[in-house]
Each structure stands twice: as C-alpha cells, then as structure tokens.
Amino acid sequence: MNQYHILVIDDDTAVREVLTATLLNDGYQVTGVADGASALHAIQEQPVHIVITDLHMPGMDGLEVIGRISKMDARIITIVMTGFGTIDYAVRTMKAGAFDFITKPFSPDAVSLIVKRAIDVLKLKQENHLLRKAVRDQYRFEHLVGTSAPMRRVLDFVQKVADS
Numbered sequence: 001m002n003q004y005h006i007l008v009i010d011d012d013t014a015v016r017e018v019l020t021a022t023l024l025n026d027g028y029q030v031t032g033v034a035d036g037a038s039a040l041h042a043i044q045e046q047p048v049h050i051v052i053t054d055l056h057m058p059g060m061d062g063l064e065v066i067g068r069i070s071k072m073d074a075r076i077i078t079i080v081m082t083g084f085g086t087i088d089y090a091v092r093t094m095k096a097g098a099f100d101f102i103t104k105p106f107s108p109d110a111v112s113l114i115v116k117r118a119i120d121v122l123k124l125k126q127e128n129h130l131l132r133k134a135v136r137d138q139y140r141f142e143h144l145v146g147t148s149a150p151m152r153r154v155l156d157f158v159q160k161v162a163d164s
Helices: 013-025 036-045 062-072 087-095 108-138 149-161
Strands: 005-009 029-033 050-054 077-082 100-103
Touching: 005 013, 005 036, 013 029, 013 108, 029 036, 036 050, 036 062, 050 062, 050 108, 062 077, 062 087, 077 108, 087 100, 100 108
Parallel strands: 005 029, 005 050, 050 077, 077 100
Antiparallel strands: none
C-alpha cells in the first residue's frame, strides 16, 4: 500500500466513488467525504497529503475548503474539480492555492496523472526539506570559535535569519 493518503470531497456520491476506486486501484490510501466540514474533521483525524475537492458543494464551497486546509497544514496539496470549467473558475482556484484544476466529466487516467504529478511535487518538497536540514546540521555555529556575549548575539541572529 502506498504511503500517500488522498482525501476526496464531493457531494455527488457517484463521482466520489469513482475517484475513490480509481485512486485505490492506483495504490493510494483514500478517504471519501461528502462535504467540507467532514473533510476538515478527517484531516484532523489522520494525516492527508492530497485533497481533491469539488468546487460547488452545499455549505462550504471548494475555495473555502482550500483556504481552511492551507491554514491547517500548508503542505497539503489541493486539486479542484468542477462541472463548471470556465477560465474564471480555473484562475480563482489557482489563485486560492490549488495545485491543479479538473473539469467534469473527467477521465480516471487524467486524474491518476495529476495525482502522480502532485506526489512528485510532495517528494521534491520532502527531499528539499531533508537537504536543508542536513546542510543546517553540518554547518552549525558550535564549531566557530568565539564565546563572548557580542559574538553569541551575532550567531543567534544569524541562526534566526538563516532560512530567509
């Protein structure tokens, strides 16, 4: 079983089941829910790597779901799908932080490809994080000579701003 967990949010049961079956067949862990509130609860219950959400749902729409998810965990990649595939909707979702935009009806193969690209991005981000940590650990300031108070303040300041 794949280590990546995907959350599918759609109020249309048939769409949710097709996406869930497709992604399970691809080897991912998949959870399907019918609305934004259930999705936010599911994310709090267990780690999620990718969210595929419908744009138009009763209650909380897809854009609001994306906003709330990014506040909960900015590492989660969001993909939006809709039956209203206009350029305006695509631009709005991308500005909201979505990784990609899928129009309904969709091909299961196209969804699999988009999810694979999202997984590749997750892997690159994780590798980048590990490399940054390795470099930071290798070049720590403990190896520098200078224990005076002014030198410690400089080193503390450099440590705080190093990532930026």
